[in-house]
Amino acid sequence: MSAVRVRSLLRHEMRMDALVRLITAAAAGGVLTLAFEPVAAWPLAFAALALVAWATLGVGFWAATATGFVFAATFWLLHIEWLTMYLGAVPWLALGLFMSLEWALGLGLAGWFVRRGMARLAHPALLAALWAAVWVAREALSSRVPYGGFAWGHISWTQSYSPLLSLSSWIGLPALSGLVVFVSVLPVCWMLTWRFPRWRAWLGGAVAVAVWALVPAWGSVTSAQGQLRVAAVQGNANAGLFSNETPGTILRNHLDAAEAVVDEDFDVMVWPENAVDLDVLRNASARAAVTEFVDRMGRPLVLGSVTTRGDDVYNSVIVWLPGVGPTQVYDKRHPVPFAEYMPDRWLWRPLAPDLVDLVPRGFSFGQASGNLDVAGVNAGVLICFETSDSDLVRGLVSGGAQVILAPTNNADFGHSDEAAQQLAITRAQAVAAGRSVVNVSTVSSSAIIDAGGAQLASLEDFTSGAMIATVPLHDAWAPSQLMGPVVEVGALLVAAGALVQRAALRVRRGRTASDQR
Known part of the structure; x- marks a missing residue:
């Protein structure tokens, strides 16, 4: 390609003006x-990524960042619209625009790196791989910072109902995100460099498509080693953080729903997060009611309750044994910032005192x-939003978890899309980890999912009831247990290396220009 053609492409003359790019973004x-729940049209993830690549690749850092911000803001403000049901528009806008800024900076860096690569006539596959690496690196960071991160918009979640999801148990969810991004961006890189693939590239693509076609046949990467018969109860209770129910009502809802199956055949019963609306370890009436029920049932009960120990308040899951009482407690390790606790109150309260004061005392962080x-x-136990924390999932599997229990409380979000989005995340984690998951909610969406992603049982939203299923148990590690962290670290190193290389090049050019004066 001639230098004139490259300069023409870099000036974006082939894609009209900035307004068209912003509209495209x-x-x-x-x-x-639309690739996420509730529509869950997973092929649209490829189309969306191709469009934003077309709008941002080949331009400078600031132009790509601005265009990327429009793309991200449109996505986030639609994707988490359910947050307005909890605290109104201010937190929704704050979180949506913060996440948009994170995404925009990642797209700006990717666009800048690829622009330099285009100027040097780099191979389109290399350019697409670099763009995908930056995307995965940004996902890795946004999963952890700030305040434990927010992984709700990962591209891998769009594939929760795709045949590609089976691949995640081999390569991990970060690599699945990177693969979707790479495949989406590659045709755009070919187009923008005017380098059309030769027969070897077409052959490689045909082989890749053939491999993908076989993915559904691979199934779960770990074989079952035993089974557990689980009963999971959805009380259909108004268990929101600001619920005005009479104390004990939510407990009564779950006791009533559990009574319908108490004589059925199962090994353990699981209740949702906040299924007991009193501190079951300290409140005499709640403790007596649960003890009487469990002793009569004759099998273990796993329940969610807010507990207090000393000056600390925890969002807890408790194992209750017949004839013994509470024996083990898991305290939520990743409470939700600005909902279950208020980080840096000194910083945020001056900006929105009324909203910050709605969380007067936050939950403490569990350590065990x-x-x-x-x-x-x-x-292994994950409480509510913890299902999106892949580090916690990997930690449970490393700790020997044969099955994952995921009690949750979606009552704050009403009939919105939040519960369906969470269930899609849970399904992806089940397949990637090679573990069955019992996802049981106070209101919706309760389901039991095996390690291959099959739904073994479910309950209708906003109904009181119980589901019973024989859940396969797994001991072996899926390759994703190791591949996930390796891919994330690799992507971060690639992105950091590209950034250092660009910075070093600028310094060298500055010194050369200075010497020539």
Whole structure:
């Protein structure tokens, strides 16, 4: 390609003006929203990423950042609209725009790196791989910082109902995100460099498509080693953080729903997060009611309750044994910032005192592992939003978890899309980790999912009831247990290396220019 053609491409003359790119970016954000629940049209993730790549690749850092911000803001403000049901528009805007800024900076860096690569006539596959690496690196950071991160918009979640999800148990969810991004961006890189693939590239693509076609046949990467019969109860209770129910009502809802199956055949019963609306370890009436029920049932009960020890308040899951009482407690290790606790109150309160004061006292952070002995089985526990924390999932599997229990409380979000989005995340984690998951909510969406992603049982939203299923147990580690962290570290190193290389090049050019004066 001639230098004139490269300069023409870099000036974006082939894609009209900035306004067209901004409109394209906004459209891409809307399309990406449709790839997530409740529509869950997973192929649209590829289309959305191709559109935003077309709008941002080949331009400078600031132009790509601005265009990327339009894309991200459109996506985030649509994707987490359910947050307005909890605290109104201010937190929704704050979180949506913060996440948009994170995404925009990542797109700005990716666009800047690829622009330099285009100027040097780098191979389109290399450019697409670099763009994908920056995306995965940004996902890795946004999963952890600030305040424990927010992983709700990962591209891998769009594939929760795709045949590609089976691949995640081999390569991990970060690599699945990177693969989707790479495949989406590669045709755009070919187009922008005017380098059309030769027969070897077409052959490689055909082989890749053939491999993908075989993915559904691979199934779960770990074989089952035993089973556990689980009953999970959805009380259909108004268990929101600001619920005005009479104390004890939510407990009564779950006791009533559990009574319908108390004589059925199962090994353990699981209740949701906050299923007991009194401190069951300290309140005499709640403790007596649960003790009477469990002793009569004759099998273990795993329940969610807010507990207090000393000056600390915890969001807890408790194992309750017949004739014994509470034996093990897991305290939530990743409370939700600005909802379950208020980080840096000194910083945020001057900006929105009324909202900050709605959380007068936050939950303390649990320190112990979520691996609990439940009916002789090593069960890993994740509470609500913790299902999106892949570090916690890997920690449970490393700790020997044979099954994952995921009690949750979605009552604050009403009939919005939040619960369906969370269930899609939970399904992806189940397949990637090679573990069955019992996802049981106070209101919706309760389901039991095996390690291959099959739904073994479910309950209708906003109904009171119980589901019973024989859940396969797994001991072996899926390759994703190791591949996930390796891919994330590799992507961060690639992104950091590209940034250092660009910075060093600028310094060298500055010195050369200075010497020539």
